[in-house]
Amino acid sequence: MADPDAAGAATRFLAEHAHYTEDLGLWRALGQALGGPVLDLGCAAGRVSIPLAEDGLEVWALDSSPGMVAEVERRRAGLAPAAAARLHPVVGDIRDPAPAGPFALVLLAMNTLQVLLAPEDQLRCLSACRARLAPGGEVAFDVAMPDLGEIMGTLGIVRATGIHHDPATGVTLFHSACYDAFDPVTQTLDFHLTIDERRADGTLARHLRPHRVHLFLPAELEHLLARAGLETVERFGGFDGAPVEAGSERQVHRCRAAA
Numbered sequence: 001m002a003d004p005d006a007a008g009a010a011t012r013f014l015a016e017h018a019h020y021t022e023d024l025g026l027w028r029a030l031g032q033a034l035g036g037p038v039l040d041l042g043c044a045a046g047r048v049s050i051p052l053a054e055d056g057l058e059v060w061a062l063d064s065s066p067g068m069v070a071e072v073e074r075r076r077a078g079l080a081p082a083a084a085a086r087l088h089p090v091v092g093d094i095r096d097p098a099p100a101g102p103f104a105l106v107l108l109a110m111n112t113l114q115v116l117l118a119p120e121d122q123l124r125c126l127s128a129c130r131a132r133l134a135p136g137g138e139v140a141f142d143v144a145m146p147d148l149g150e151i152m153g154t155l156g157i158v159r160a161t162g163i164h165h166d167p168a169t170g171v172t173l174f175h176s177a178c179y180d181a182f183d184p185v186t187q188t189l190d191f192h193l194t195i196d197e198r199r200a201d202g203t204l205a206r207h208l209r210p211h212r213v214h215l216f217l218p219a220e221l222e223h224l225l226a227r228a229g230l231e232t233v234e235r236f237g238g239f240d241g242a243p244v245e246a247g248s249e250r251q252v253h254r255c256r257a258a259a
Contacts, residue, residue, distance in 0.1 A: 010071035012207060014045045016173060016195050019164040023109060023142060024051060026239050026252070030140055031057050034104040036086075039132060041094040041125075042112030046072040046087075053087040054079065060099045062090045095124045102134035108141035114213040117188055119224075122214070126228035133257055139230060142252040145237065145244065146215040148182075151189065155179050158194070170200025180210075187215045218244060218251060230255040 027048050031038055036057035040049045045068050049061035061072050072089040079087065092098045094112065106129045116122045129139045161175045174196040181190040193209040216224075225232060233256050237248030244251055 010045045010065075010067045013068070014047075014071070015166070015171070016175075016207070016209075017044075017047060018166065019162070020047075020110070023239050024048065027107060027109060027140070028052065028055055030105055030138065030254070031055060034136075034138060036105070037101070037103050038105045038107060039097065039099055039101065039103045039129075040107045040109070041097060041129070042108060042110075042115070043072060043089075044068050044110075046075050046089075048107060048109050049087060049089075050075060050079070050083075054083045056086070058086045058088075060088045060090055060103075062092045062094065062097050062099065064091065064093055066091050095121050096128050097132070099132070101132035102137065103132050104134050104137045106132060106137070106139045108139075111143055111213065113141050114143050114216065117186070117212065117214050122224055123227055126225065126230060130229045130257055137256070138233065139255040140253065141255075142239075142250050143216050143221070144213075145248045145251050146187075146189075146217065148184070148215075151179050151182050151215075155182065161193075172198045174198070187217070189213050189215055216251065221251065221253070225253070225255055226258070229258050231258040 028051060031052050032055065038052055038057050038059045040059060040061045043049045043061035043063045046061055049059045049072065053059045063069050069089045069091045076084050076087050076089065090099060113122065113125065116125055133139065156178065158176050158178045161177050163172065163174050165172045176194045177191060179189065179191045190212050192211065195207040195209065197205040197207065222232065233254040235244055236242060236252040237244040238250050239252060
């Protein structure tokens with residue numbers, strides 16, 4: 001029997017992230033340039049996997065949450081038959097994904113790599129990605145560019161991060177975030193997101209999303225990639241192709257197997 005709480009969490013995830021599309025152009029362009037098959041690690045509810053399958057690519061969508069994978073299956077049923085046939089939802093561990101490949105593109109979108117806190121898990125994941133690449137294939141991912149001064153200076157302060165209205169449902173979501181704790185030795189950040197939901201009938205609901213992530217510094221990330229047998233093809237400070245520099249919000253990497 002399906003877990004209704006897990007299904008509800010996946011549905012809420014879709015609603016809470018519906019506004020986030022700034023990365024899709026890059027992932028879709030890479031998919032078209034490299035071809036398939038694609039392995040989307042930490043796929044959640046299929047935010048990236050489904051557009052890639054609709055673009056004509058064979059996609060394996062992997063997540064550790066059965067509820068998220070069930071949501072991908074549910075959404076898959078609503079796709080055109082050809083796109084549905086190209087999408088393969090899988091429950092699995094991003095540290096050692098079961099699909100063997102080879103893959104033209106392995107994706108870890110929307111900070112997925114940051115959920116791995118231990119260096120050995122980070123290395124295990126990236127090494128597994130490297131092992132599953134087809135000749136000429138790439139591993140692509142994005143992580144946050146940390147501003148440690150800003151984090152330490154704003155611990156415990158709640159900051160509004162956006163308001164998003166869905167005209168189809170009449171629901172308005174008010175997003176805020178708060179840094180709770182930071183360990184500078186392990187570079188582990190605890191924070192929580194708050195989503196206040198105002199429905200069309202005026203009723204209110206609040207959803208709290210606690211997170212614990214690793215903050216990657218640029219030089220650390222390059223060393224980790226080298227240990228995993230990967231080399232950077234391109235590195236951006238945002239999805240617009242800007243360079244990584246002071247003030248950048250993202251670290252976006254395209255990597256290939258090192259010679």
